[in-house]
Amino acid sequence: MSTLTRSRFSRSSSSTPFLTAALVLVFLVLSASQPANAIPAFARKYGLRCSACHESWPMLNFFGQKFKDNGYQLMNDRDAPIWQNPGYWPVTFRILPIWHRISTGKVPIDTYTAGNPVPTGTQIQRVTSSGFDLSGLDFHTGGTLEKNISFYVLPSSDATASFHFETVMARLDNVFHSPWLNIKFGKFELDNLLSEKRILTLTGNGGIYQLYHFIPTGDGNIFGQMGDNQLGLEVMGHSANDRTRYSAALLSSNDGTVGLSYGNGYTGFFTFSQAFDAGRAGVQRLGFYAMVGEAPTTWLTQGGQLFTGANGTGPAAIGNKSFSREGFVGQFYFGPHVDLTVVTQHGQDSAWFGQGYGDLIDGAASQNNTTGTTLPVGAQSPSWNGVLLEPHYVYSPQLIFIGRYETVRMSQQANGAGYTGTGPTGIVGPSPSNLGNMSTYTIGYRYNPFMTSRAGFAWHNEYNWLHFDGTGPVTGTNINTSELLIGFDFDF
């Protein structure tokens, strides 16, 4: 789930006049440029500009990554809150007023005959909506409770002010006076070098890394989404200059959902990376990650209904099956202006997940693995390969141009040779080899006309295009979705 969740209902309008006005506004804002200062919360504490830690807010640069790895500490013996003005409260609010236009293809829409209010058929068509909108609201608060004890709490709402806890964690830093041992406990973002919570793009499909959330068509496993914050415990360490990093986390297989209703499955997430100096090109980093876990397919029932346990807690599910995600990450800099991040992924789910077993609570799965259930002939473990490429052109700390290309290609479908049933898109027999393949492009820019140590403000413009092979309803054809977004991204 993205931190910045937006509502999707909007009114149709002609976009051209608005775009013209927006471009004029861009030039007005550009011409009123002021020097960039710092971001709230940590900037208020340390007096550093936002650009010191962020390539472009909120994405971290290597210095910001080190600051985070040190438990939000500069390690200057002034990190403890006792050194702050008693009135200092480390909190930042973030919300976005936006205008966006979403166009979704292959939507089944009812058709009517004249004078008859009862639908008489279905027509596949493209649906386009546009209008002014709001993002959700994030309350970021984090920092140190004492030297080497840090915390982060992030209550986050959707656009209707319905709140959940996106992050709640405390961390013991530099245990035994060593940066190689830090222990985090709670709900937190996984140690992804390319952080989805610090993503630079904001559209519904471009505002997440699709690679971090990929689920094969018809698959019932939601628990392998490494972009979602997870509940667990993480041990992390790094060298003094942060060139070498590792982390190992033990997580509940519940995709970060509080309560124990998902059973007793656990997932491990492991990372290692090494940075090296490449002269005038800058510091480069290479690493890998692996997520290995198990999650339930058998849900206990009571009176024919899902059993959620006494007082709403579990355990309620058994029959754990395995899944894995692993890949490489590279962060490459080509001088001060151009950089490229590459993430690869090989993913695999148990054949049970591929057949639609898995998260029955949220409806992601359609079947319950009850006693005596067997897999159909031809059922096999779905697996896939994906890559994410994200180049940036950093004109200055205040202006960044962003591009992204992601693609996932299925290497093995859940319904293989010999399968005679009906697949998730209504196809009888083995699934086509390209079913569920995904491609997406995102381009955009962010311009910060000013930022002070009390607030941050960015003019944001972005376009995303998302494509799936063969997942169209009824017809099983390809689906294309696009979104154009313009907005003010501000925090204070």
Place this chain on the structure above:
Amino acid sequence: MSLWAQLTQYDLNARLAAESHVGNTTGHAKAAALPYRRFCVGCHGPLGDGNGENAPYMQPPMFQQPRDFQLGVFKCRSTPTGTLPTDQDLYDSITRGFDRSNMPQWNTLSKQERADLVAWVKHFSPRWANEKPGTPIVIPPEPEVTPERIKAGRDVFARVQCWKCHGVQGMANGPSASTLTDDLGRPIAPFNFTDGSRPKCGDTDKDIYRIFMTGLDGTPMPSFADNIKPEEAWDLVFYLRTFMQQHSKEKMLAKGLGLKPVDPNAPAPTQ
């Protein structure tokens, strides 16, 4: 921008050819314009005069104000007092940062970026156009620490009156501590050896030796190069180690000696 600022900026532009040499890396001031803007300008200011927008919020005694690069005066040097630091000194300062200040360790930057920033720092002051950096002082090999050397270090501590600022137990509470100001008249606190913090210019024995033999220019901490012989300087390093929180051989030996703090009322020992 004021006329004065424009003129000053003009002067700075003329010095953009400044270079630095750190090991086999040559830094170029021009290449550091963007990194300086990204990382440094908030405190040190566009003109390097220490008047960045965050400077007013960095007030003693909790924080120190950012360095004014235009003065060309630096605390952490390997060179004698009054002289310019070497490029390596500036590079080390950027890399190490300054404890108890808002200057962090910039060791995440590449070596090239740090060398470029050294050149950029140099371009702010006309001193580099007219002067050469001083010659680094020679630090003799560190001798073996002995109880006698620690006792001798205590005598040096008393003789050169370190206690007047740092206090008889190194707690930064000497009789002069509250009166200290830097060269710009801003209040400044002496180093507290006992609170677990690291000396600003490095925390190895060699670094501590270097600090009191070169002094911290711009602060009340003078150079004792003319008052302390090299072997006495090592004795003083060993004695200062006995104040520090970190476990050390010096602390163990001092405990065995039953060493008492210097008596500020005792007649000053002679050389």
